[in-house]
Amino acid sequence: MVYPRYNDRENRELDIQDQNYKPEYSFDDYKPQLNLMPRLAFSFPISEDANFFAHYDVLYQRPPSNSVLTALNYFYFNNAGSSGVQNNPNLRPVRTVSYEAGFQQRVSQYAAIKVSAYYKENKDLIQRRVYTNIPAPITTYETYGNLDFGTTKGFSFQFDKRRTNNLEFNATYTLQFADGSGSDANSSGGINSRGILRNLNPLSFDERHRVTANVDYRYESGKAYDGPKIGGLDIFSNAGINLNAIAVSGQPFTRNSNAGQLGGSGFLGSINGSRLPWNFNLDLRVDKKFGISTSKDGGRKIDANIYLRVQNLLDARNVRQVYGFTGDPENDGYLLSEFGRDRVNDIASTGKNVDAFLDAYSWRLVNPGNFFFPRRIYLGVIFNY
Numbered sequence: 001m002v003y004p005r006y007n008d009r010e011n012r013e014l015d016i017q018d019q020n021y022k023p024e025y026s027f028d029d030y031k032p033q034l035n036l037m038p039r040l041a042f043s044f045p046i047s048e049d050a051n052f053f054a055h056y057d058v059l060y061q062r063p064p065s066n067s068v069l070t071a072l073n074y075f076y077f078n079n080a081g082s083s084g085v086q087n088n089p090n091l092r093p094v095r096t097v098s099y100e101a102g103f104q105q106r107v108s109q110y111a112a113i114k115v116s117a118y119y120k121e122n123k124d125l126i127q128r129r130v131y132t133n134i135p136a137p138i139t140t141y142e143t144y145g146n147l148d149f150g151t152t153k154g155f156s157f158q159f160d161k162r163r164t165n166n167l168e169f170n171a172t173y174t175l176q177f178a179d180g181s182g183s184d185a186n187s188s189g190g191i192n193s194r195g196i197l198r199n200l201n202p203l204s205f206d207e208r209h210r211v212t213a214n215v216d217y218r219y220e221s222g223k224a225y226d227g228p229k230i231g232g233l234d235i236f237s238n239a240g241i242n243l244n245a246i247a248v249s250g251q252p253f254t255r256n257s258n259a260g261q262l263g264g265s266g267f268l269g270s271i272n273g274s275r276l277p278w279n280f281n282l283d284l285r286v287d288k289k290f291g292i293s294t295s296k297d298g299g300r301k302i303d304a305n306i307y308l309r310v311q312n313l314l315d316a317r318n319v320r321q322v323y324g325f326t327g328d329p330e331n332d333g334y335l336l337s338e339f340g341r342d343r344v345n346d347i348a349s350t351g352k353n354v355d356a357f358l359d360a361y362s363w364r365l366v367n368p369g370n371f372f373f374p375r376r377i378y379l380g381v382i383f384n385y
């Protein structure tokens with residue numbers, strides 16, 4: 001293979017490490033970019049009980065990552081091939097175009113439903129890429145470019161019930177499909193050395209199903225109080241309880257074809273072709289508000305809200321991530337594989353304690369990051385002046 005070179009290879013004005021180097025031969029001034037972000041929203045009352053709505057948005061975001069390259073990086077740029085992927089300070093902004101249309105309908109005096117469908121395009125997302133056959137002495141280096149794109153489409157159904165008889169309730173179900181050519185700026189690392197890959201796969205943050213529900217039961221104060229009394233006292237005045245439940249289908253991940261220590265290698269099936277298990281979370285909050293007088297005549301008061309908040313009330317072991325070979329958050333499959341058995345046999349042949357190795361390896365497999373937080377309890381007070 002013939003690698004191209006500059007015609008005047010010995011020209012010291014092209015060498016950034018030479019005192020005669022001229023920056024104008026290699027650098028351009030940054031060209032300002034003008035980005036238009038129109039936002040349109042429509043609402044059409046069909047009747048007193050129904051409403052149709054729609055909106056169209058275009059949003060731009062500065063490159064969220066991999067856009068900083070310092071003078072020191074350029075000074076050693078000839079070593080880019082051995083120093084890893086280089087950032088790109090000339091990245092374009094990330095663009096998001098979203099559409100949504102929906103319908104609202106009152107079903108009773110205190111309840112309403114809302115149905116909507118949405119579609120969102122993400123363009124100019126950042127992804128790693130490889131440049132080859134460039135002039136020596138670099139010949140090949142890896143950097144970032146605005147290569148990726150993604151689409152998110154979904155459907156949402158919402159039910160809202162206003163507070164009646166101290167009870168307020170709302171619930172939402174969302175069906176979503178998020179596909180794209182890359183989930184983050186490094187998702188194509190190691191597989192794009194021969195060119196740019198733009199195959200559509202489920203994105204890592206894709207949640208196919210999401211169900212949320214919120215129940216709030218609360219007593220008012222004064223004449224509106226209708227709760228139990230003890231000794232003529234409104235013991236539950238300005239007190240309430242809130243339950244918030246979320247159920248989410250598992251996000252996608254890529255299976256590994258070969259077991260490895262605390263991980264795996266190779267691809268089994270398609271990228272993000274497997275799914276984590278469902279997660280369910282229930283949060284509880286109990287609170288009561290008091291009025292504290294700050295003056296002798298009782299005219300000035302400070303509101304104090306004492307609350308007890310419990311996250312993950314049921315202490316569910318919700319899975320955040322798994323080992324790629326087994327799809328299990330607690331076992332990577334290495335010890336049962338051919339490689340693991342060979343490792344155990346090698347340890348046994350040297351006379352070392354095999355049981356100690358197995359115990360230590362089992363301890364190492366216990367990764368708290370594979371699960372979401374366990375039950376947590378907070379007790380606090382909020383003062384409002």
